[in-house]
Amino acid sequence: MDSLLLSKGDLSKFITELIKKNKVFAPVESNGTIIFEQISKPSEMNLEFCKSEYPPKAIIFNQTETLFKFTPGTKAKIESVNLDEKKVIFGIRPCDAKSIAILDHAFKGDYKDPYFIKRRENTVLVGLSCTKPEINCFCTSFDDTPASSKYLDILLTDIGDNYYVEVTNDKGKQLTKGMSQLFKPAKEGDSKKKKEIEKKAVDMISRHQKTNGIAEKLDKIFEHPFWKEIAFKCVGCGTCTYLCPTCHCFDIQDESTLTKGARIRVWDTCMNPEYTLHASGYNPRPARTNRVRNRIYHKYNYYPKNFDVIACVGCGRCIDLCPVNIDIIDVVTRAGEVKP
Amino acid sequence: MKDNPYQPWLATVEEIRDEVGGQRPIKTFKLKFQDKEMQNNFSYIPGQCAMVSLFGEGECFFAISSSPTKKGFIEVSVMKLGKVTTALHELEPGDTVGVRGPYGNNFDVNGWKGKNLIFIGGGIGQAPLRSLISYIVDKRKDYGKLDIIYGARTSKDISYKKEFAELEKRKDVNVHLSIDVKEDGWKKFVGFVPDNLLKVKPSPKNSIAITCGPPIMIKFVIQNLEKLGFTEDQIFTTLEMRMKCGIGKCGRCNIGNLYVCKDGPVFSYKQLKNIYGER
Amino acid sequence: MVDNNQLKDAVKKTISRDDVKYVVGYEKGTYGFQTTPCFAYKPEDAEKFIFSPLCVHNLSVFPMLEEKPPLRKGEEPDTRKIGVVVKGCDSRAIVQIIQEKGLDRDKVIIIGIPCTGVVDPKKIKAKFPGHIKNVEVKDEDDKFEITVDGKTQKIPKDELMPDKCKTCEYPTPVLYDILIGKEIKSNKKENFKKVNDFEKKTLKDKWEYWEKQFDKCIRCYACRNACPLCYCKECMVDQLNPQWVRRSVDLSENTAWNLLRAFHLAGRCIGCGQCERACPMNIPLMELNKKIEKEIREMFEYEAGVNAEEKPLLAMFKPDDPEEFIL
Secondary structure (H helix, E strand, C coil): CEEEEEEHHHHHHHHHHHHHHCEEEEEEEECCEEEEEECCCHHHCCCCCCCCCCCCHHHHCCCEEEEEEECCCCCCCEEECCCCCCEEEEEECHHHHHHHHHHHHHHCCCCCCHHHHHHHHCEEEEEECCCCCCCCCCHHHHCCCCCCCCCCCEEEEECCCEEEEEECCHHHHHHCCCCHHHEEECCHHHHHHHHHHHHHHHHHCCCCCCCCCHHHHHHHCCCCCHHHHHHCCCCCCCHHHHHCCCCCCEEEEEEECCCCEEEEEEECCCCCHHHHCCCCCCCCCCCHHHHHHHHHHHHHHHHHHHHCCCCCCCCCHHHHHCCCCCCHHHHHHHHHHCCC | CCCCCCCCEEEEEEEEEEEECCCCCEEEEEEEECCHHHHHHCCCCCCCEEEEEECCCEEEEEEECCCCCCCCCEEEEEECCCHHHHHHHCCCCCCEEEEEEEECCCCCCCCCCCCEEEEEEEHHHHHHHHHHHHHHHHCHHHCCCEEEEEEECCHHHCCCHHHHHHHHHCCCCEEEEEECCCCCCCCCEECCHHHHHHHHCCCCCCEEEEEECCHHHHHHHHHHHHHCCCCHHHEEEECCCCCCCCCCCCCCCEECCEECCCCCCEEEHHHHHHCCCCC | CCCHHHHHHHHHHHHCCCCEEEEEEEEECCCCCCEEEEEECCHHHHHHCECCCCCCCCHHHCHHHCCCCCCCCCCCCCCCEEEEEECHHHHHHHHHHHHCCCCCHHHEEEEECCCCCCCCHHHHHHHCCCCCCCEEEEEECCEEEEEECCEEEEEEHHHHCCHHHHCCCCCCCCCCCEECCCCCCCCCCCCCHHHHHHHCCCHHHHHHHHHHHHHHCCCCCHHHHHCCCCCCCCCCCCCCCCCCCCCCCCHHHHHHHHHHHHHHCCCCCCCCCHHHHHCCCCCCHHHHHHHHHHHHHHHHCCCCCCCCCCCCHHHCCCCCCCCCCCC
């Protein structure tokens, strides 16, 4: 791993260089919210934020994805789509980067999803450490910090006049090739400063979720009436699933006119009753209790059973935006305490 | 892209057979891949399923109801129930559909050699069982006794009438058909399939029971099998769920941490008892 | 100020009745300024109930969310009543649903709270950012008294109230079984100021504004799911035969969805703002609904959700209507 320094004044030069060869997605202020959008110059960026409204997984796992095109009807032909585009996501937080690593498990495996995998290969993640976590951030409950470079290709941390730059792998090195004039080697004092800033951010996190042994505990309380209590307030709006960086459920639909069509994949939410509705009318998850419980189990029990990692990164978006204040920190902590 | 699991292969509808008429008609489609190499290399084991798509309408997950011992084509049985199945029922021989697969796990045809097999099916549930029955009949010497218990609402609703007629003629297969309600001219058992099972009284010794049908039938069949002395790992069933991707990615069809499209649809009763989740 | 003890007693009395399944009200939330819906199944649960200016949610969405699971043989359906705690604006949703025969009047027990204005969660979060614990908000005439971690401030209501409270015409619930406190008469009038200002813009500017807003839409349908009046068993966007609105997320489909929903709520939207609060992308949905409300008032002199005996506006025909046919 290389440790370098980038002066704040040179940041826009760095971004301009990146824009020359890649599509750069950076946090942009749009109508009162921060979202990741493609930028054409560094001045469009806005780095004063804690987390973006919309998770950056949307750049690799598109909300609407054309799987292939066809001519509809009974005499059909198929054409495929092109996916090669070099992208850079700049300013992604360590928690969101971890979520992409978590999604890797779902999309690789026995059947490889070419759309996600190709896009992932062609995207470089340049992260920005979090210095002001908000009230519902709890990444530290998963042994991670707001300044962790574990899942990023390059990580920038604001240490005053400069950014402390950690290039963690070959992908990151490849990206900064030819820009060595912008970077200076970092000194020991700089590394210490970064650790101090990291500690300050960790100390700011005030809410914690107890996740030790949660998968095993959940095994024992599936039929507990506690779930009805939690889930009864849910109105099934689905906001939590659309903004969660690790949710990956999708729907596949054919959309066509008389002469041409495409099979598309769109994000879907398990909070809808139609999600599991059989054509015969039978629905294995008819009530909100079943669906809310399924979502929590999927993140804290099924995913760990299949891939050995809890599918939650502690970003807190679901807590911020749930209109009825269903709080996942509270739910999981209580699940850990309830008697089976 | 050849390595894109979402992209289906083109297949032509060779033949359509009407199995059942009425309100919920069932038709069997014989499909042949347009690419000769694909047809030759498409190998599957009974129990596995395929995603059949009608471009412009959608895709559905069907059990392959023909046996792999019959080469050159695959068959799927479709009941007309929703948007895609209704459109499939309008097809004619010569039309193109998309097929991708085979997906899912299979019946343990090797592990069950030498055992007695009891099949208990109801309604459209006979489709995955038919693949296995056909396979075993083609390799009859490898397996022990073969009992088939099948029931439908009325005699018109019985699927695969031709195959059952041929199986009844064979001396090495015992067929026990039933219908739910009395009918003129029906001389066999009248009643529900679980009750027919108790009447047939198969022995659990060295046997495997495989059941498929409506959820309520499966529940009572398993109860009665346990009454007859079958243990949890002697009972197998196939489950279904609403599916979209068929490869364990879209998250819809999960029961607990298992996906019905990838880790199923064949499950042993022992497995089902240990995973919780809605079914 | 609403007397919380009176509220708790009313809830206790209601839940103690044999024919009541549960009562839904508000309780303290898990962080910051949040309050959350809570359910009382037995009299002891009533202790959790509170009411303060932080109670923003419209709880009338819950009676329509009742799921009816399939019954076992011999089991009777549970026809017990549901108690709901409502403010003035929320009660109009229940009245509108009763008008449309979505709910029977005798299936709900309405515990009404005369409201003098609530706090907009986004505005107060912007005013007090950071890791807040221990909050209390009280109502003092035209100011809110806000206590955060021991320090108290008095802030004028106009700074923190949502727009709907500034023009509230029905502070007292229009229909109730029990009232906590005394009826309040409103001295405010709905003036449709934002709608009138927007109408003055050119067509080009109007389209540009809404295109920018609909571009943000992610079609999560939180607006539909959180709305008390969106209770269709099968929403038009879930239908596939025919598919009215495609599932892909692009400007054309987003515009179709938002406008269609606004039109389906014509003459039915009561302006509680729940859709705008639930929207994760901050789309100003109330502006669309308010515009349609204004047209309805001018064309038909009708207000949604005020009189439970009335027939729903767009579902009735009188012989002396100006048009010749029902269309």
